[in-house]
Amino acid sequence: MQSSRRLFLRGLASVAGAASAQTAQAQHAHPGPPPQKASVQPVGPAPRVPPHQLGAEVVPVVSPDIPDMPWRLENGAKVFDIRVEHVRTALIPGRVMDGWGFNGSIPGPTIQVIEGDRVRLNVENWLPEPFSMHWHGLEIPNEMDGMPGISQDAIPPGGRFVYEFTLKQNGTFFYHSHMAMQEMMGLIGLFIIHPRRAHTPRVDRDFGIILQEWALLPNNTIPNSLAMEFNWLTLNGKAGPATTPLIVKLGERVRIRLVNLGMDHHPMHLHGHQFYVTGTEGGRIRTTAVIPENTVLVGVAQARDIEFVADNPGDWHFHCHLPHHMMNQMASMVGPLMMSHANAPRPGQAGPGAAPNAGMFPGYPQDTFMVMDDMVAKPETYGLRPGWSGGTMGMMTIVRVLNPELFEKIQELKAEQARKADAR
């Protein structure tokens, strides 16, 4: 946490004294042996790109639970150092996963750049197998596209490859491993290219979310990348209720950018509002062509930008509507079986003083309801109705449309949390 903030500050300092010229030529080098220990994904507030570094009237994208990737300026190019590595993370408190990510994060840190930027991306492979990075949707020279065997040799374990190109598009893009099974280990991140001037009507809030799915067998922390059934569904690496709610002020215009990389398509549904789909993985949709919806299907390898005016106050679920994607840790009959032993109702037992699940039947119903408000408490959950966490599972988060007082209170709590993190 602190070290990434320091890296970020160093990035700002190096603007003045740009380092020696480096050609766009790709190269192999050996950064040293891969580390013995996994990077552990930190919890708490994530470093963000300051708004003044973006174009006119452009607000930075906030990717809840995921940091921004730091950069430095060298001879006019924004330079990013990307480490591909084993990352230990928690999908919810207590459910640990050993996946693969970038710079200690699953999904990888969010890259935020501006149309027209020259970018240089130093990719170091700390995985135990070959790797190649693809820049999904970008119109770049063939040799920078990251197709192993086709456009470059795969980067060997311990190896390095430098990607460099100029960005001529704007929109919601992403970077990911181009080794298919590695994609299911978590190797993806957002690559947001801001326009030089904000699209109109301009938004007050802009969020980015990556949709992923995992097959984590009981007593196992390594995802089964062969699986076709998934029992953990995440937004930016967290399953509900550990997903951080999206905080907006009543009346604000909001954009949410969704990217899906997994084995399923996700129909993402917003409560209480209609939205317009304003962009895809191919860029901005013409204003005359946007369509109103409240459920947008985000297919595999697609991006969808949605925009709406948050004019309906309250806390609203925003979630994948596939029923199995609204749950955690699914396993055949585990909940109902436990219930039949622990809390089986007996004739005449219902009423005050009875077992917690009195009135329920063994093997039925299908759902369990586990309240864990305190375990996932953070500034963004302040003021939610007690028990809220019991109904927020799987690929679910909450859009909180708040009155100014509660909105400001949460900003204060976040500032306090950031101060404490800095002091550590």
Ligand SMILES: [Cu+2]
């Ligand atoms: Cu889904």
